[in-house]
Amino acid sequence: MNDIEQVMQNAREAFDSYKNLSPAKRAGFLNEIAAAIEAAREQLVPVAHQESNLPLGRLNGELTRTTNQLKMFARLIEEGSWVEAAIDTADESRTPRKPDTRKMLMPVGPVVVFGASNFPFAFSTAGGDTASALAAGAPVIIKGHSSHAETSQIVFKAMQVAIQKAGVHPCTVQHVLGSGSTVGKALVEHPFTTAVGFTGSFHGGRSLWEYANQRETPIPVFAEMSSINPVVFLEDTLQKNAAALAKQYAGSITLGMGQFCTNPGLLIAVQSEGLDNFLSLLGAEFTRIDPDKMLNSNIHASYHAALDKALAQKGIEKVGQAEKNAGEGEAFPTVAKVKANIFLQNPHLSEEVFGPYSLAVCCDNKEELKTVIRQLKGQLTTTIMGTDADVEANGDVISLQVTLAGRIILNDVPTGVEVCASMVHGGPFPATTDGRFTSVGTTAIKRWVRPVCFQGFKDNMLPDALKNSNPLHIWRIVNNEWTQQSI
Amino acid sequence: MNDIEQVMQNAREAFDSYKNLSPAKRAGFLNEIAAAIEAAREQLVPVAHQESNLPLGRLNGELTRTTNQLKMFARLIEEGSWVEAAIDTADESRTPRKPDTRKMLMPVGPVVVFGASNFPFAFSTAGGDTASALAAGAPVIIKGHSSHAETSQIVFKAMQVAIQKAGVHPCTVQHVLGSGSTVGKALVEHPFTTAVGFTGSFHGGRSLWEYANQRETPIPVFAEMSSINPVVFLEDTLQKNAAALAKQYAGSITLGMGQFCTNPGLLIAVQSEGLDNFLSLLGAEFTRIDPDKMLNSNIHASYHAALDKALAQKGIEKVGQAEKNAGEGEAFPTVAKVKANIFLQNPHLSEEVFGPYSLAVCCDNKEELKTVIRQLKGQLTTTIMGTDADVEANGDVISLQVTLAGRIILNDVPTGVEVCASMVHGGPFPATTDGRFTSVGTTAIKRWVRPVCFQGFKDNMLPDALKNSNPLHIWRIVNNEWTQQSI
Numbered sequence: 001m002n003d004i005e006q007v008m009q010n011a012r013e014a015f016d017s018y019k020n021l022s023p024a025k026r027a028g029f030l031n032e033i034a035a036a037i038e039a040a041r042e043q044l045v046p047v048a049h050q051e052s053n054l055p056l057g058r059l060n061g062e063l064t065r066t067t068n069q070l071k072m073f074a075r076l077i078e079e080g081s082w083v084e085a086a087i088d089t090a091d092e093s094r095t096p097r098k099p100d101t102r103k104m105l106m107p108v109g110p111v112v113v114f115g116a117s118n119f120p121f122a123f124s125t126a127g128g129d130t131a132s133a134l135a136a137g138a139p140v141i142i143k144g145h146s147s148h149a150e151t152s153q154i155v156f157k158a159m160q161v162a163i164q165k166a167g168v169h170p171c172t173v174q175h176v177l178g179s180g181s182t183v184g185k186a187l188v189e190h191p192f193t194t195a196v197g198f199t200g201s202f203h204g205g206r207s208l209w210e211y212a213n214q215r216e217t218p219i220p221v222f223a224e225m226s227s228i229n230p231v232v233f234l235e236d237t238l239q240k241n242a243a244a245l246a247k248q249y250a251g252s253i254t255l256g257m258g259q260f261c262t263n264p265g266l267l268i269a270v271q272s273e274g275l276d277n278f279l280s281l282l283g284a285e286f287t288r289i290d291p292d293k294m295l296n297s298n299i300h301a302s303y304h305a306a307l308d309k310a311l312a313q314k315g316i317e318k319v320g321q322a323e324k325n326a327g328e329g330e331a332f333p334t335v336a337k338v339k340a341n342i343f344l345q346n347p348h349l350s351e352e353v354f355g356p357y358s359l360a361v362c363c364d365n366k367e368e369l370k371t372v373i374r375q376l377k378g379q380l381t382t383t384i385m386g387t388d389a390d391v392e393a394n395g396d397v398i399s400l401q402v403t404l405a406g407r408i409i410l411n412d413v414p415t416g417v418e419v420c421a422s423m424v425h426g427g428p429f430p431a432t433t434d435g436r437f438t439s440v441g442t443t444a445i446k447r448w449v450r451p452v453c454f455q456g457f458k459d460n461m462l463p464d465a466l467k468n469s470n471p472l473h474i475w476r477i478v479n480n481e482w483t484q485q486s487i
Numbered sequence: 488m489n490d491i492e493q494v495m496q497n498a499r500e501a502f503d504s505y506k507n508l509s510p511a512k513r514a515g516f517l518n519e520i521a522a523a524i525e526a527a528r529e530q531l532v533p534v535a536h537q538e539s540n541l542p543l544g545r546l547n548g549e550l551t552r553t554t555n556q557l558k559m560f561a562r563l564i565e566e567g568s569w570v571e572a573a574i575d576t577a578d579e580s581r582t583p584r585k586p587d588t589r590k591m592l593m594p595v596g597p598v599v600v601f602g603a604s605n606f607p608f609a610f611s612t613a614g615g616d617t618a619s620a621l622a623a624g625a626p627v628i629i630k631g632h633s634s635h636a637e638t639s640q641i642v643f644k645a646m647q648v649a650i651q652k653a654g655v656h657p658c659t660v661q662h663v664l665g666s667g668s669t670v671g672k673a674l675v676e677h678p679f680t681t682a683v684g685f686t687g688s689f690h691g692g693r694s695l696w697e698y699a700n701q702r703e704t705p706i707p708v709f710a711e712m713s714s715i716n717p718v719v720f721l722e723d724t725l726q727k728n729a730a731a732l733a734k735q736y737a738g739s740i741t742l743g744m745g746q747f748c749t750n751p752g753l754l755i756a757v758q759s760e761g762l763d764n765f766l767s768l769l770g771a772e773f774t775r776i777d778p779d780k781m782l783n784s785n786i787h788a789s790y791h792a793a794l795d796k797a798l799a800q801k802g803i804e805k806v807g808q809a810e811k812n813a814g815e816g817e818a819f820p821t822v823a824k825v826k827a828n829i830f831l832q833n834p835h836l837s838e839e840v841f842g843p844y845s846l847a848v849c850c851d852n853k854e855e856l857k858t859v860i861r862q863l864k865g866q867l868t869t870t871i872m873g874t875d876a877d878v879e880a881n882g883d884v885i886s887l888q889v890t891l892a893g894r895i896i897l898n899d900v901p902t903g904v905e906v907c908a909s910m911v912h913g914g915p916f917p918a919t920t921d922g923r924f925t926s927v928g929t930t931a932i933k934r935w936v937r938p939v940c941f942q943g944f945k946d947n948m949l950p951d952a953l954k955n956s957n958p959l960h961i962w963r964i965v966n967n968e969w970t971q972q973s974i
Contacts (some may be wrong), residue, residue, distance in 0.1 A: 424940035
């Protein structure tokens with residue numbers, strides 16, 4: 001039996017045990033993981049810094065976000081209403097007799113999670129995918145990311161401490177390292193795997209999705225892949241707030257050297273004096289931004305190759321670039337512009353350039369701006385920057401934007417993803433492989449479950465969430481009414 | 488411009504209008520469709536009878552179910568809480584500032600619905616897929632089923648009357664006829680199509696799913712395909728209730744000449760005297776059941792080819808068959824049995840035989856019974872027949888069954904699908920292409936939507952479901968609390 005086979009046998013055994021744990025016990029386990037990671041902070045942050053080049057402050061913040069996510073999912077399952085319990089009681093007097101039917105969400109089985117290079121804590125080993133899967137009742141097999149392998153192993157050790165303390169099945173979480181195209185592929189293809197979580201490149205996510213669809217029994221892959229997060233700048237705000245906008249967007253485009261899925265890579269506006277002024281101020285801001293190290297040498301090489309390719313396209317004009325030269329492994333922040341008619345004819349220009357780069361698209365008029373939006377592929381976010389007067393006059397533009405992305409932002413930057421119940425970090429293909437779900441926020445748990453209906457079951461045989469007495473005191477739909485009452 | 492191109496251009500235009508209708512207006516439209524179909528009942532039922540061979544009584548009942556489904560979705564969207572509104576208000580004092588984020592489900596765009604042969608009303612033109620999509624705010628393109636083309640056209644005419652009366656965009660519903668592999672394929676492949684609903688064969692559903700995945704932008708296909716709905720008969724009930732069980736199951740297996748997705752095609756039990764007695768009584772029941780016409784000549788030919796193939800397998804023994812000979816186009820009700828060790832080695836025996844046929848699998852012991860369940864593929868339903876003592880002693884068997892299907896039934900037959908909030912008519916592949924959804928009941932609406940998050944929007948710009956005043960008076964999650972209150 002090879003390693004992957006053993007891992008997946010273990011995962012199936014763990015599922016048989018873990019799926020039967022009470023929500024309170026699962027919540028306890030998540031809190032233990034949070035505590036164990038917190039306890040390893042002093043060891044974790046410097047290692048992650050060394051492996052990822054990310055600043056210590058950012059990594060400390062990300063670690064806190066990670067433990068907060070775990071605790072958020074613990075609270076969610078302690079509260080319990082997320083299972084979407086629905087109950088229709090029997091009606092013996094009806095012809096034909098109406099049966100008693102009760103439905104809730106239940107875990108699908110073992111889940112494979114691929115760590116992301118750009119968030120060594122929050123989107124990796126014990127990140128949002130893992131936390132939401134464990135909350136749902138699914139055991140997790142983590143494919144650690146090679147660019148922070150040691151960080152991943154320390155986090156996994158902390159999780160093993162939590163496994164011991166919480167007394168859950170020892171294989172509820174497992175950790176493997178290796179290449180995506182061999183180990184990763186084998187994990188996705190194994191018949192015991194029931195779902196996959198991934199954050200990374202379009203190429204990587206799409207490959208996993210294809211492996212999953214070529215199985216005899218296809219499984220869902222939730223891959224968050226590629227987005228250029230278009231921002232529409234409207235006329236009145238460009239005229240009134242150009243300097244503030246330039247400062248705000250120079251910051252957002254180069255935050256973390258642009259290594260965020262929500263990095264604003266496309267700035268769209270109708271040609272005006274205000275726009276010219278904004279772009280020249282934005283260019284000036286860029287000259288003052290220092291190049292900095294990227295996550296790893298692959299990402300650095302990819303950024304500069306993509307940047308060179310982008311800048312070499314016909315009609316592209318540089319707007320601003322860091323004045324200081326880039327050192328070894330450092331990214332060179334750059335902003336450029338192009339006329340919309342050229343942009344519309346060149347599909348290369350709407351490809352993601354992962355790093356501190358953004359392209360301004362200058363449109364002749366509003367119709368052309370709308371054509372640009374219509375031609376874009378699915379996005380994680382899209383943003384509108386505008387005064388009240390702008391917004392009033394551009395309902396049609398905003399309506400188009402709503403069909404484009406998972407999150408629509410007004411007068412803010414897309415970077416910075418709030419972890420909460422109302423967040424959508426997802427969007428139509430190719431932003432993700434499945435725009436019906438989110439990978440951030442409480443509803444991320446919905447990726448690892450499916451509904452099961454129990455018909456004609458006696459009360460004592462039902463899961464607690466569906467029992468007459470409502471022992472978990474959750475919100476349920478009982479005979480079409482929302483209620484926390486017992487039956 | 489060819490026909491399909493025109494149809495899809497129309498659908499996109501209709502979407503731009505229809506998605507902006509208030510829930511109350513959409514509900515009014517659904518009720519108008521129900522009324523128009525009711526008004527056409529006298530014309531519809533005889534035509535459907537002639538096209539499908541289904542009895543008039545059944546078709547009258549199915550038409551009522553269809554109008555009830557439309558009215559159920561109207562009530563659902565009038566109530567409005569199905570949109571899963573979640574609101575997290577801003578916190579200006581937090582560092583970094585916490586933005587205002589608000590999420591709800593919104594329609595994806597034009598939906599293609601394939602009519603099913605076995606339910607000319609309830610799963611076809613204005614059936615559950617169409618009703619749920621229209622409720623969600625998605626325009627529908629119906630690919631009418633060739634085996635009841637005239638019925639489909641009359642239903643579509645009724646829908647056009649409703650379009651007029653409700654004043655919705657004339658292309659909110661469109662109707663095309665033609666082959667699945669040409670017209671159907673072209674509809675699924677068109678870039679404006681955003682989702683597909685289908686009920687039918689594994690081959691048909693799987694093909695549509697493949698077309699959808701080969702697109703540049705893949706789209707979801709909700710295909711309800713193939714299920715043999717395994718029923719586990721436990722020892723005590725077989726000993727005590729053999730005669731009643733035989734009568735009940737002979738009825739369920741041959742109901743509508745077995746042409747239901749939930750037809751019990753596999754009966755599993757541990758060898759016992761009670762089982763022998765049950766099977767001999769079941770066989771006797773079958774001798775008294777008259778052959779009857781099937782839906783069409785293709786289905787009839789397929790049934791008899793599949794039946795002949797099944798009966799020709801090694802180790803298969805006939806248990807009972809109708810005494811009366813089958814006439815032209817009529818199905819011959821048949822029940823057979825096989826030992827579990829033979830069943831486990833022959834994958835042909837777990838293939839669906841669409842029609843009035845069921846296979847009993849006789850196991851040497853409980854371990855072998857569990858092996859049989861473990862080897863089965865995903866199912867729409869699975870059933871347990873047992874006394875209290877049986878159920879008490881077989882928690883492990885029931886736990887396995889829960890992982891197998893979308894609906895788990897105790898002491899009833901799987902045929903008969905209640906249309907309600909707690910129904911799951913779905914299940915793991917290959918029962919459907921997506922076991923996370925149901926095609927029957929109110930939550931069927933969730934197939935045609937995706938979540939959208941609005942960040943930093945002013946109250947007057949938000950959809951009604953997300954406004955502070957909660958004008959729709961729906962249940963929402965506001966700062967992690969379930970409430971109907973305003974903010």
